[in-house]
Amino acid sequence: MTEPRELLIGQTVALSPDRPLSAGHDTRGGVLICDGKIEMVGHGPEMQTRFPDAKVTDYGEGLLLPGFVDAHVHYPQTAIIASWGKRLIDWLNTYTFPEEMKFGDPEYAAKIAARFFDLSLSHGTTTVASYCTIHPESVDAFFAEAQRRGVAAVAGKTCMDRNAPEGLRDTVASAYDDSRALLEKWHGKDRLSYAITPRFSPTSTREQLEALGALWTDYPLCLMQTHLSEQPDEIVWVAELFPEAKDYLDTYEMTGLLGHGGVYGHSIHLTDRERARLCEVDAALAHCPTSNTFIGSGLFDMEYFHRIQEKRVGLGTDTGGGSSFSMLRTMAAAYEIAQLRGLALHPRELLWLATEGSARALRLGDRIGRVAAGMDADIIVLDLASTPAIAQRAAQAETIWDAVFPTIMMGDDRAIRDVRVMGKPVKPC
């Protein structure tokens, strides 16, 4: 049955890199939604005349944007976000692994999954790609909660058969069998997709990586997500564990885990060979800037991957290695890291990375990540004056980009005025 149409009115702006910066801003833009889809985008008053029966929701100066897409996050680390004083390997052993141990309990997993979606949605994130834990229960809890809320979501069982504590290790066979069973259960159901998920080379034997590579060959339409070259100590460790590999990326390539549909988190300290190879196979990278500063990992090369290599990058909070659930804060950190490398990312690029860039990295760019006719109606409304500090700065703005940049740099969940998932309001109070 067709639902009544709704016309959202507010400011609209084109994020597409193909449009001139001065084009595509409408202070009274209109987005017509029907049956969970965007039917038309245009000028609000004209659309009101053309569709007199549509229910009108007028957000005034609110900015209508695609819902944010978090391309790399760990929902099981929700409760340990902002844990003090460690770098990657110590941080995993001290905080992460003990917390992840709890997810064999389906009730605990369900409680944290619900908390995680409350937090993500209230920060304007309508799609995430999450790691789970080694426990199949953690994957069921995540997908059940995502399904209940009607969101598009990606996740997978995190596989580890070595260098993790007792109780947090699977085996070659169980990683393969569990991943396959979960994939068959959830992939393609409603708006859900499965990602084959080896945590990273140090916590998998070559045999486990090969088994997961074989699984990916059998299900090439699934994503594969993992971590790559986050910290120098980790890279040295990988070289010791895999002496036969040319470099870190090769540990994935020689086991069938490099390719189109692969999403490689962090990817900071890469050799020229690794960078070229990632681009050759059309792999996607997830830049996790708050995490990269918080755990002291390093400065991602946005110039190369976003500007030169045709936009193969999405943005991830990497919660709880990352220090915020907010994609606004994540964009701000991406801006700051690029500045440290001599690159000033434009507000449009930052918004594009957090929406279409991440959606494309997750191979969902044909359904989400843009406010355009035919796309799913996952839409957020930004208040560009959500705090006194932001409001006084935005009041000086002469262009929409100048008006939105203070919210990118200083905004948080208070800037998220409304959140629509398939057209329906979902912002938790």
Ligand code: GUN
């Ligand atoms: N590398 C392997 N596992 C993790 C994780 O959980 N978080 C981060 N930031 N890096 C990792």
Ligand code: ZN
């Ligand atoms: Zn991560």
